[in-house]
Amino acid sequence: MDKIFRVNMTDLTTKIEEVPAAWAGLGGRGLTSTIVAAEVPPTCHALSADNKLVFAPGLLTGTPAANSGRLSAGAKSPLTGGIKESNAGGTAAQMLAKLGIKALIIEGAPKTGAWYNLAVGVNGVTISEEKELLGLGNFAVIDAVEARLGKKTGVLTIGPAGELKMTAANISVKDPDSKIRSHGRGGLGAVMGSKQIKFISIDGEGAPGVKIADPEKFKGAAKVFAKALLDHPVSGEGLPTYGTNVLVNILNEAGGLPTKNFTVGQFEGHDKISGETMHDTIAARGGKVKHGCHAGCIIQCSQVYNDKDGKYVTSGFEYETIWGLGADCCIDNLDDIARADNLMDDIGIDSIETAVMFGVAMEAGILNWGDSKEMLRLLTEEIAKGTALGRVLGGGAGSVGRTYGVTRVPVVKNQGIPAYDPRSVKGIGITYATSTMGADHTSGYTIATNILNVGGYVDPLKKDGQVELSRNLQIATAAVDSTGMCIFVAFPALDIPECLPALIDMINARFGIALTGDDVTNLGKHILKLERDFNQKAGLTSVHDRLPDFFKTEPVAPHNAVWDFTDAEIDEFWNF
Amino acid sequence: MKITLKLFATFRNGRFKVAEQELPEGTDVRQVVLGLGLTEEEIGIVMLNGRHGELDSTLSHGDTLSLFPLVGGG
Numbered sequence: 001m002d003k004i005f006r007v008n009m010t011d012l013t014t015k016i017e018e019v020p021a022a023w024a025g026l027g028g029r030g031l032t033s034t035i036v037a038a039e040v041p042p043t044c045h046a047l048s049a050d051n052k053l054v055f056a057p058g059l060l061t062g063t064p065a066a067n068s069g070r071l072s073a074g075a076k077s078p079l080t081g082g083i084k085e086s087n088a089g090g091t092a093a094q095m096l097a098k099l100g101i102k103a104l105i106i107e108g109a110p111k112t113g114a115w116y117n118l119a120v121g122v123n124g125v126t127i128s129e130e131k132e133l134l135g136l137g138n139f140a141v142i143d144a145v146e147a148r149l150g151k152k153t154g155v156l157t158i159g160p161a162g163e164l165k166m167t168a169a170n171i172s173v174k175d176p177d178s179k180i181r182s183h184g185r186g187g188l189g190a191v192m193g194s195k196q197i198k199f200i201s202i203d204g205e206g207a208p209g210v211k212i213a214d215p216e217k218f219k220g221a222a223k224v225f226a227k228a229l230l231d232h233p234v235s236g237e238g239l240p241t242y243g244t245n246v247l248v249n250i251l252n253e254a255g256g257l258p259t260k261n262f263t264v265g266q267f268e269g270h271d272k273i274s275g276e277t278m279h280d281t282i283a284a285r286g287g288k289v290k291h292g293c294h295a296g297c298i299i300q301c302s303q304v305y306n307d308k309d310g311k312y313v314t315s316g317f318e319y320e321t322i323w324g325l326g327a328d329c330c331i332d333n334l335d336d337i338a339r340a341d342n343l344m345d346d347i348g349i350d351s352i353e354t355a356v357m358f359g360v361a362m363e364a365g366i367l368n369w370g371d372s373k374e375m376l377r378l379l380t381e382e383i384a385k386g387t388a389l390g391r392v393l394g395g396g397a398g399s400v401g402r403t404y405g406v407t408r409v410p411v412v413k414n415q416g417i418p419a420y421d422p423r424s425v426k427g428i429g430i431t432y433a434t435s436t437m438g439a440d441h442t443s444g445y446t447i448a449t450n451i452l453n454v455g456g457y458v459d460p461l462k463k464d465g466q467v468e469l470s471r472n473l474q475i476a477t478a479a480v481d482s483t484g485m486c487i488f489v490a491f492p493a494l495d496i497p498e499c500l501p502a503l504i505d506m507i508n509a510r511f512g513i514a515l516t517g518d519d520v521t522n523l524g525k526h527i528l529k530l531e532r533d534f535n536q537k538a539g540l541t542s543v544h545d546r547l548p549d550f551f552k553t554e555p556v557a558p559h560n561a562v563w564d565f566t567d568a569e570i571d572e573f574w575n576f
Numbered sequence: 577m578k579i580t581l582k583l584f585a586t587f588r589n590g591r592f593k594v595a596e597q598e599l600p601e602g603t604d605v606r607q608v609v610l611g612l613g614l615t616e617e618e619i620g621i622v623m624l625n626g627r628h629g630e631l632d633s634t635l636s637h638g639d640t641l642s643l644f645p646l647v648g649g650g
């Protein structure tokens with residue numbers, strides 16, 4: 001039977017608990033948000049002992065289901081002040097699921113200045129004082145933990161940014177190549193830092209594995225599901241070949257590629273940072289064009305990017321990072337962007353928040369537009385070292401805007417707005433405004449339907465249908481985020497009729513239950529409402545479901561589009 | 577009439593990134609697609625002057641036509 005592992009950092013004790021009945025049917029985001037809502041006072045300081053950091057694998061994680069190895073991390077966010085769930089690949093989710101750990105809850109905070117590591121294994125969690133690895137970057141931590149505990153050890157770690165409790169700090173997860181995937185958004189690395197935990201190791205030895213109630217039925221459904229993933233042109237061919245970065249050219253053509261801190265919708269240097277150029281560069285330098293962030297990923301949108309000499313620079317090199325450091329900062333040097341991506345992984349800082357932040361920092365005059373060398377210096381010399389300037393930058397886009405008196409600050413609920421201009425792709429603007437997570441494209445990815453013609457088509461430049469589109473996608477995403485599935489399964493799920501039923505059949509076969517499509521939709525609705533309720537109690541109300549004013553007053557070229565939704569139209573979102 | 581034709585992702589293989597094309601008046605997107613040796617099914621996104629177009633859209637002098645296979649996601 002699955003268990004809850006609970007760690008109290010105030011009195012340095014650990015417990016193994018039965019799973020309460022109310023949590024039994026939950027996993028991933030559904031579970032982390034339920035636990036945070038039940039146990040964290042919404043008004044607490046996110047970096048205080050009252051906050052809790054929760055990790056939960058999804059409902060299907062640890063099974064042979066394709067693309068099911070994502071881990072959810074949840075807490076009250078120090079960046080947004082609201083609830084947060086951030087999910088990531090890597091090896092940890094499957095290891096935790098196979099150990100029978102439904103959730104790992106970390107609460108309290110040490111009373112002294114001592115730092116610790118947690119060792120998770122089949123018999124529970126051990127807390128040990130940690131001295132040696134303090135101050136190190138994430139790559140060095142992973143190497144050291146493997147040297148200490150063995151190559152197979154799973155690792156969750158924070159870099160200097162998390163230790164310094166920067167609100168853009170992330171939590172890194174070791175991937176199958178001992179590199180890094182991240183619980184990127186919302187400053188969860190700072191929450192782990194506030195608990196004074198440098199890393200969590202996971203030992204899979206003796207893991208009982210995941211029991212499937214009806215193996216035959218599971219096998220059949222898993223086959224149909226995998227076939228749908230491979231048959232769909234986006235998940236079967238587009239993502240593996242070009243990664244997510246193929247979007248640079250598409251958004252540039254559509255006039256929705258935010259450029260120069262969201263002042264224009266197209267970037268002159270787009271071709272140099274595009275997915276097509278990146279693909280050819282990777283192939284020519286002997287990198288890997290496709291690569292999975294966890295075992296069992298059959299889409300493989302990730303890649304390994306090498307330098308001119310064929311040496312590893314970075315992997316999991318995403319469109320949002322490349323857009324942010326590229327177009328939004330007017331940098332057209334993909335090698336420098338790749339180096340920055342690697343540095344952000346090592347420092348342990350969210351690559352979306354940090355990219356948006358650099359656009360604001362350039363507007364503030366901290367560095368010049370397009371100055372990639374100074375950007376690299378600020379990362380290594382200021383942020384990684386925690387200088388006063390580094391801490392301002394490490395606080396994200398909102399922090400820099402406030403400190404330097406910038407008014408064009410693209411954030412919602414203080415979280416940086418990613419890679420799609422909400423004026424020219426209006427559906428995503430509704431998602432940014434209403435998401436319980438702060439500005440987050442993944443929580444209701446209307447780009448699929450606004451731009452990519454997946455799941456139908458809704459004209460990105462008109463208001464019609466956007467609220468409904470975003471609502472349906474946010475509900476579906478909240479449910480998918482609970483299964484441990486990578487969100488890219490949404491592409492086939494939107495277009496191929498057998499895909500979603502197969503996903504539900506796998507859940508049913510895993511647990512011996514009989515969920516219907518409606519049950520899954522209701523789960524998504526329930527999660528969103530639960531998260532919103534937490535946010536409201538934390539002081540984030542509909543007044544915070546708004547985009548910054550400049551989107552209303554500054555038309556963006558080439559379509560000269562403005563953000564023209566009324567408050568009442570946005571608030572319609574919650575009408576379900 | 578003259579249009580600018582831009583190709584993306586796999587459509588570039590063995591073809592080009594961007595080219596000026598001289599076309600008879602009244603040519604539609606479908607004719608351009610077939611002229612490239614592509615099939616209708618292969619087309620993911622048609623963009624005409626930065627807005628979504630259709631295979632039936634008729635082209636005019638000075639248009640920019642961009643063709644993408646079904647790719648993407650971020």
Ligand code: SF4
Nearest residue numbers: 293297299300301486
């Ligand atoms: S498609 Fe990409 S993000 Fe999704 S599981 Fe695979 S590598 Fe990870």
